[in-house]
Amino acid sequence: MLRRLARNRLYWKHMFAQAMTNGNETQMTQGTPFGRFFLHEKISQGAMAEIWLAADKEGNNFALRRLYNTSIFGLKTKKLFVRGCEILEKIHHHPNLIGYYEHGKIEGLPYVLLEYVEGHNLKLAPSRFPEVVEAYVGNILIESAQALEHMHDNGFMHLDFKPENIMITRAGDVRLIDFDLAEEKPDKPKKMDKHSGTPAYMAPEQLQRLPLDHRADIFAFGITAYELLTNKKPFNGDTQEEVIRRHVDPNFHIASTRQHNPELPLALDKIVLKCLERDPDKRYPYMSVLVRDLKTALYVD
Incomplete structure (x- = not known):
């Protein structure tokens, strides 16, 4: 099926759009004013921000992300939010990054206005639309992979690449989101001032607070790809602490993706396992090389 993918793409675009339309759209409610926008429905909420389906007076729809109206968030959190907006503003001109329009403050709350896409993140999509x-x-x-390639080519690392930050649109395309933890890509591995991210998707050098570079994103891509292809985690464990220990333990063997899914091409299995090398020097040096190998393995021009 992987090898037939490019030929079937237009058909599945239509099927995905139909699936997203059939009874799954939340009915619009009367908008709550927020500056020059009207907030219609809450799309999602996280630890520090919420995302709303918003519209302007002309009826154009957007995704509006704003910090919660609470005093528990200090200056550091607000700086992270704004920095993520500034980075996205610089690099958003790519089909696989979420579209950016503006950011600022309304009623004292930092916000960012984004492209609105109908779909689910990659963590939810397999259970909502498995076929x-x-x-x-x-x-x-x-x-x-192309989204990360674009980020790296423009001088930034994502550093929180995971299924929750990959949107699958109703047209069947990818949008990479959430750039709050992004950092400038160093010329050589550099120790980061802050230790942030999602431990289950962190590279060993991140977990050990060692100098790192863009290859930490490549490791995170490997975990995400492994999970997508096998519905299994490469570093399993009963507790988060056990999972993290296995991330950094060179003696822990990562099972082949084909052990869980024998139909996968051997070339694709090798790509994923190369991304998951604990030594950064053994991973792909650049996302462009990884993208090239993926296209070759999947017979995509």
Whole structure:
């Protein structure tokens, strides 16, 4: 199925759009004013911010992300939010990054106005639309990799690459989101001032607070790809502490993706395992090389 992917893409675009339309759209409510926008429905909420479906007076729809109106967030959190907005503003001109319009403050709350896409993040999509994700798996891998490639080529690392930060649109395309933890890509591995991210997707050098570079994103891509292809985690464990120990333990053997899914091409298995090398020097040196190998393995021009 992976090898037929490119030929079937237009058909599955139509099927994905139909699936997203059939009874799953939340009915619009009367908008609550927020500056010059009207907030219609809450799309999602996280630890420090919420995302709303918003519209302007002309009826154009957007995704509006804003910090919660609470005093528990200090200056550091607000700086992270604004910095993520500034980075996205610089690099958003790419089909696999979420579209950016503006950021600022309304009623004292930092906000960012983004492209509105109908779909689910990659953590939810396999359970909501398993047949679509299965058909699109090759494109999801390639477009996610291309998003990171674009970031790296423009001088930034994401540093929180994970399924929750990959949107699958109703057209069946990828949008990379959430740039709050992004950092400038150093010329050589550099120790970061802050230790942030999602431990289950962190590279060993991140977890050990060692100098790192863009290859930490490549490791995170490897974990995400492994999970997508096998529905298993490469570093399993009963507790988060055990999972993290296995991330950094060179003696822990990572099972082949083909052990869980024998139909996967051998070349694709080798790509994923190369991303998961604990030594950064043994991983792919650049996302461009990884994208090239993915396209070759999946027979995509």
